[in-house]
Amino acid sequence: MAPLVTGLPPVFPAPCHLLVLGSLPGNRSLAAQQYYAHPQNQFWRLMERVTGDSLQGLAYDDRLGVLARHRIGLWDVIATARRASSLDGDIQQAVRNPLATLITELPDLRAVACNGALAARLAMRELAASELPLLALPSSSPAYTLNFAAKADRWQALAAYLAPPVA
Structure with a gap:
């Protein structure tokens, strides 16, 4: 049986205007206890383009500080799952995070972005009743x-x- 993995805690500033949801952090990210820690993951490069701020050369806490300045939060749709590798296709017995409850606690939220197909599919099920824009991203x-x-x-x-x- 694949090992049980537990995701990372949410990171969101107050106020939070944009929430970016992944599926479940990969093994490298879980080991580092950092979102998007794999050096080949393009998340930080993509967020550089979105925010206009340099992120790649920064320490992790400084990266999170830049996201906070832009009022961007991070979390995942899956809280725990069994998974043999870092691939979404290997996820079994997923237990979801309480997204519907969370968005009621973020009154300034303007949109939810989903990083990848699995995150989008699960978030759209969980947040179907929400009037927030849900963006499915590659x-x-x-x-x-x-x-x-x-x-x-x-x-x-x-x-x-x-x-x-x-500032």
């Missing part, structure tokens, strides 16, 4: 082979939900 994972420019074009839609950064 995965930032290196396993998803769409070229970076095409991913960046799609991710640029997030910029419409950002407020001017807090």
